[in-house]
Amino acid sequence: MNEIDQYDYDLPKELIAQEPLATRSDSRLMLVDRATGSIAHHYVRDLPELLSAGDTLVMNNSRVVPARLVGQRANTGGRWQGLFLQADRETGIWEVLTKTRGTLREGEAITIKDRDARDGMELIVVARTGDGKLLVKPRLTADMAVVMGDKLKEPADWLDRFGRIPLPPYIRDGQMVDADLQNYQTVFAKDRGSVAAPTAGLHFTKTLLEKVRAAGVDTAEVTLHVGIGTFRPIQTEQLDDHVMHTEWGSIDASTVDNIRSRRARGRCIAVGTTSVRVLESSAAKNGGKLTPWTGETDLFIRPPYQFNVIDGMMTNFHLPKSSLLVLVSAFAGRELAMKAYRTAIENEYRFYSYGDAMLIL
Template sequence: MRVDLFDFELPQDRIALRPVRPRDAARMLLVRGADAEFEDRGVRDLPDLLEPGDVLVFNDTRVIPAQLEGRRAGGEAKIGATLHKRIDLRRWQAFVRNAKRVKQTDQLVFGGGVTAIAEQRHADGSITLLFEGDEPVEVLLDRAGTMPLPPYIAQKRGVDEQDLTDYQTMFAQEDGAVAAPTASLHFTQELIDAIDRRGINRETLTLHVGAGTFLPVKADDTDDHAMHAEFGRITETTAERLNAARAAGGRIIAVGTTALRLLESAAGKDGTIQPFSGDTDIFITPGYTFRGVDGLMTNFHLPKSTLMMLVSALMGRDRMMAAYDHAIANNYRFYSYGDSSLLLP
């Protein structure tokens, strides 16, 4: 399928540079299947838009300060590294800015005395970094790293202390993400209390979002695009509860495309969710048959992105293009710090 089928024009002033406060004050576009009218709602309406017995599934990954700035040892070349995927306790795969100046075995010097060796260059241009020393890499990143905000925010205003909390969900428990599962940024304790009172169930899984989520699709056809693998985990207990809720008539509603991708990776042909622990590189495009989810809460995505293709697969391309036209015309805020949508096929 042609990638340009998922393109659209977005005015730059619609890109949200800060989240609304409180978080659950964001707007939410309700998109149902077929020819139902689009509904301009708010995130606080979510409990009333779902039914008792439905299940909201959240991603409990925690964003680490994965953006590093430094130089090549013995030289003046400035190097930027965005960690992408953990390999082992001391090695991370990273996308490196100015990578042409980095050779295998070069030492890279970052802030706070943190150093790493460039071990291996991969076909996608990323580099394996071996962090030196005895301190845990998490400690080194806390000392030298910054929050890895999406380029469309960081390049406009930079990164500051407020982002340490703004770019972290209330569910964040498991260290390892280099991008936030942004649909969950809208939740507050007050909204969770209202969800619980409504009788809507909640479950969590873990998918460590990689920096590949920011990369544009460079291929002209979706068949030629390769997804980066990300590590995910669904426990046996969580899988059992999800299957039981569905058997009782409840719907599984993924909060964010990351939760959806892992649920679909774990779903059997009959829709049963299996326990999962490992990498997934699932790429969902129109024509895909969904098995693990019945709906999705998600922010508004970039043109020609894999996530725009995913929501088009769920609702239909024409339906989603019309929804985005509506959102633009009605001044919705886009991308990571922007407004939300609820997609119910």
Template sequence: MKVEDFDFDLPEELIAQHPLEPRDASRLMTVSRTSGRIEHHVFHELPDLLQAGDVLVVNNTKVIPARLIGEKEDTQAKIECLLLTRREKDVWETLIKPGKRLKIGQTVVFGNGLLKGKLLEILPDGNRVVQFCYEGVFEAVLDELGSMPLPPYITEQLEDKDRYQTVYAKESGSAAAPTAGLHFTPKLMEHLRAQGVEIVEILLHVGLGTFRPVKVDVIEEHEMHSEYYRVSQEAAERINQAKAQGRRVIAVGTTASRTLESAAEENGQIVAQEGWTDIFIYPGYRFKVVDGLITNFHFPKSTLIMLVSALAGKEQILEAYHLAIQEHYRFYSFGDAMLIL
């Protein structure tokens, strides 16, 4: 299957530069997997579109202020460091810009010495392994010195950094937000629970590999980066019970989808577990658990639109995207949403 098959022209003005207020004021396109019918709603109408017994599975990861600006210890040259994945306590896989300025063994100083990072290794994909040195608690130092790692296509400053977190974010570790969840408010979640929709939390720490461009021509040759995930025993039992009773399991975001499918056996049973997943879902994949999906509008030729196409069909998704462009939906992280059922 060709990557070009997932290309489309997106006007730059449709790339959302800021989040709407309130969160659930975003538009919501609904797409039926069976009939192909497309309808237009507002996200706060979600309770009217779901039914009692549905299970919404959300990713409760929390974005860390992962972007650090520092200087080389010897030359004071400016260095940008983006934390990607924690390998062990003080050792992180990072993205360094400009990468060629920093050699193995050299040190970057952040915040006048509050934090120092020594380059240990250069990985084949260009990422850098860095060991950090500091006093106190790393998360506190990072909160003081770091900034939110907004995607490069967002050029406007984010005034409220909590706006790049979901309202149910709990466990720090992501380099990017699971953006489908940004549309939920506490009030909307209360409304959903009150009408019998079950909400189950799982975890996947989002790395940048999910969003990197696919650089091969043939989809099957693309390799995903690994991301840490965890499904608790309670979450597994609740999801398995829902499936056994014929209730719908609806993933909130592609990260929740990938986590569920990574933790599922061939018979569709979720097994409580934690580990690393590099699952790549594209058309032809048979979903074991996911019956529906809430997701934002994604990049052309991205692994994200490939996953969405695997669930609803490539032709149907591209038709929906072309309609979204005609109707001036807002795209990407701070954009509007789609509900596939």
């Protein structure tokens, strides 16, 4: 058997959640005990009782930007779609991931429609990168320039006005509805930069956070801007051959001090694999010790990984053969992780971004 096949499973399509529950904290929560191998069934709203005074929940405060762009080629009228990846601050040139029939030529304009299907923005083709991504320069149409003035200072400002939430393809084939603008965002989202939500955080409401804190559980925030690579399954047969995608993360000194001081009397529990990556990347770059850190990480957490910071993890149910499922298996143990997934399917848990969650302690 190929190594990656050990992280595969069959999921009935009807278990892929297409919408979140009306109340986020009503999602089911599977409690997985690493010491005993036991599995119990709860709800996210039970967290104040499942955690202990002195514990710290670490959450990713990255905010999803509406990075999906929809429009048409000005010359041909052909439909066009793209995903904003990054921008060069000095030149103002954007890098966009797109699949387009025909050849886009230098100087060609792509007309972008906003969420109400109105024109107002254009992307002017500059070039193609060596790996096929499109380089473009954004500009407003004459009419829209009068309306917007100088309000669009950062790429995120443009995307907030003209972009759409880049839902994963397993949710309505990636087609957003207005409700996704709020649903696909955590209640503690702050720093704009992700193209996918840190989905474990979607289960929290402000009321639940208040109850968690009232139970003596502290909360802390880190930042990891989730990239498009999070959607990609591992394509190699052996994990050692997989090239991990890179994402930008940050943890400041006050958060580090808070986590380290409280860990002396409680557990550090990461909310989501993205929070795990920040915490463990910081330690990996600093001799195993949690330290203030900002930068790019391509840390691939896979068995047998020695965790330096986290004592627990809350996470959604992930795609088969994904780096996220491998990360969960590194923490829980592969056999227990796959047993949990089989149990979730048998008990008809809801899977993926808008689905249910597990708490691994």
